[in-house]
Amino acid sequence: MPARSSIRYAALLLGGAAILLTGVSMADAPAPAPDTSGWKCAQCPFLQGYESQTEVGALSASGANATYGRYTGIDRSGVYADVGGSGELRSASGQYANYDLEHLGLASREGTLEAGSEGRYTLRITYDGQPTRLYDTAVTPFQGNGSNLSLPTGWVAAGGTAGMSALNSSLAPDELAFDRRTIGLSGDYYASSAWTVFGELQRQEKIGTDLTSASFLTEAVQLPQPIDYVTDSVTAGTLWAGSRASLRLSYSGSWFEDQGSPLMFANPYLPIVPGSTEGRLGVPPSNTLQQLAAAGNVRLPWFASTLTYAASLGTLRQNDAFMPISTLPGAMTPTPASLDGEVLLSHYALGLASRPLSKLSLRGNAIYDGRDDKTNPLAIAYIVTDTFPGGTAITPRYSEDHAHLDGGADYALAPWVSVGVGGQIDDIHYSPGQIVSWTQDIESWGRATVSPIAPLSFTLKAGNGLRKASSFDTAALPVAENPQIFQYEYAPRDRVFSSLNGAWSISPKLNWSLAGALSKNDYRSSTLGLIGTHEQHLSSTFTWTPSDSLSAYLDAGYERLFNLQNGYVGPNAAPWVASDTERFWNADVGGRWLASSHWTVTLDYLIAPTYEDTDSAVGGLSQAFPQSWTRLDSARLGVTYQWTAALQLHLRYERETYNSNDWALMGVTPATIPDLLALGIQPYRDNVNLIGLTVRYQLGAPAAVVSSPAK
């Protein structure tokens, strides 16, 4: 693609020039400094010695489930250990070690161990556990561990769920949940005042059960899918930091491995064709991403200018063996046996910021991103849902060149008012065989910041955008896709937007801020698909700090999102119309009170409801869906008692109520839908009371040792 080549060459030239400038700047002499030989820092309380804080306690939860435990790990009623701690050891010679451990009794446990020598090196080990609890209301007749799901003995297959007479007696609960565990080892070596060498090794595991589904053409089934993913990554590089320039060179590699197998599952329905008694789902293929990157900046001698640059080249590869085309007897083995996929990723960027006048600042960026899919398209004779041959199709490959330019200027008209203008252009060229060959999105804006009195300032910004697109290549549309639809990321679009941000220090003790935004997207050329969207946001925060011992806040927000779309009914027929309006509120009030030298109280109360109204109309007859809604009420109270200088007691109480009503899930049991054997997942709900008592003990009070710095 000629355009891609010229962009790459231009970017390489510019990047080369930037690195050359960096080299020139390396020769710059540092500025002279005052004589500090008499500065002994004898009064400086540098840290030395050992200190630690240990937390031991228990949390008691009632009413906890997957809703509350989604990311906390507190997913059932019971008592949990609440253990954590931190500590630091630092020697006079600058050797140090510290640790920080949190939530050791929960699946969300995390910790950091760090050791090093001041100004010489740092080594770090980290662990982070992140639970994800999806649903605990799922029930399924499928049995089996690993990647082979079978149906119980005596299962009665039928053409629809109503006829599956053994369904109810076969259902068993299945928890959909997984854990993401990340362990890392990283380090920095400060080779000199200018050079740093850094590196990081990381392993991330994601293990558990996810939700998936599959069909046998006319019927479908929701399934629990075991997952066992491991991603190993390496980053290593060096950083040079000069007085007028910097350069960072790095290599990063990431190896994703799916340690599971394709999911085999029995067909709970009467097969449409003989032999279609089981299905097999693909799993994410193992892949490798490796990248080389350079980035840095050069402070130019003109107009206080800084040039920033970045370049990276990467390769994404995937060559997992294909699974058999189908479970049907006699199905062919695919040729070739794997994809041998390769995608080249490139990124080049130059930025320039300058201040030609004291009141004028200018900045701009030119960025290129390329995704070049080198994978050979394959002709695949495929089988539809393990049911019947679908013919032969060529696998599409997607490449693109994305050039981005942005710039802005701000000018201070007076000490109390400044104005700015800016804009950006995004030009994307797509490889042949895609629906459009190019899109161009141009956006411009203006803003004014006014501060009529010192404690009050607000910024008003407004702008518009225009996206143009090439004509559709209808030949590139998927089979049976309607050529009248302009897929919205590729559709011409008019966009207007505005925002208002303000802050007012009403008094030294009372502050107020406001943020509001409006935007409207109009897909003016689209007759089908997305026609328009509106977004409105308004939020405000008050903070009140009447004294050092008391602070309070009140935060509230509102957001409204609106979508309008059309759908195809038939030739010469008016389209169906669907609209969706989401409204979201939040209000949060709380504070902190140091009641005495012994007692500290914190309080937070949050309400966050969501409402969604969906409406669809055919032939002008509007039909409204039931309103979907969620509501979160959360109250948190913390009381800390400082018993002695070293001993602290902390009492925590939390009450959370979450309710939701989603018509896509409400009342959908495994047998509700004739052609979907569902998992019966119900909307999230909880009513949790959590109380915890923790003892915190400080060992080895912080050493405030007065010592002299090395000279």
Add this chain to the structure above:
Amino acid sequence: MMCAGAQLHALEAAAPAAAPPAPPAPSPENAGYSPQGADTCLGCHSDANVAGLFHTKHARPGDPRGPFGAGGLQCEACHGPGGAHVKAGGGPLAGMIDFGPKAATPALKQNAVCLGCHQANTAHDWAASPHAGANVACASCHTVHTRTNPMQSTPTQIEACTACHQAQRTALLKPSHHPMREGKMACTACHSPHGSTGPALLSKSTVTETCTGCHAEYRGPFLWEHQPVAENCTTCHDPHGSAQTSLLKQRPPFLCQSCHEGAGHPSIVNTPNGLPGRMPSAYLLAGSCTNCHSQIHGSNSPSGRALMR
């Protein structure tokens, strides 16, 4: 050292009424600077707010890169020469640099101090970034005189970022969200607030590279690709929060029908007639389109053409 301007003013206001010990006279070669560096400053500014600095990386005597390392300018490395301030016995800053969003020193001048050391590493993209364009002071987010920098702890970092980015604060409270409210993920997991050559200050070059840093299972390349997955995850997902499951920008099937209107089922209108109690529809309920097209992020199955295997 940096400190919030308000804090510094408060410190000055709270300075002890008794006269501080008389500092030694400045030597001629140090004209403009204090006579004894930090020892001079600590003679007056010795309260807990200042002492917090000595728990931080900025006050490591063994680190030659830091202001308290060998030959470092100590407090005046950041606050500028304090000779006149000392000579006046305290009071007005006399040209010294004050830090914080409400400080008398302009943000540009404050930031020049920080960037003097940090532009070379953590903030090398700062100059052309939107934060620099909006005149944001480093000390609007960072507090250097405290033991714990709010930007280095997940909950306090989120609080600091969303103090300005209030739409994101609202979004993080939506039913479907990343584990941020739970304190398990910071804004900097995805964003590089000091500047970036990626979109929206992302730490990686593209949206897709950023997302697949953790969600590597969707990285592909797949035998059968879904184009928006390869191009931009935010075509379908709103990473800051959503009322829909899986951070989707809109409820399926309507989200899918924004792009897909083929002959047959992709174009059918979905109405309340498809709800339980009427004629329950697999096109509408449970996973909607993904009830069949479950491999929506791409499929490596030879028979995954319609992303159903």
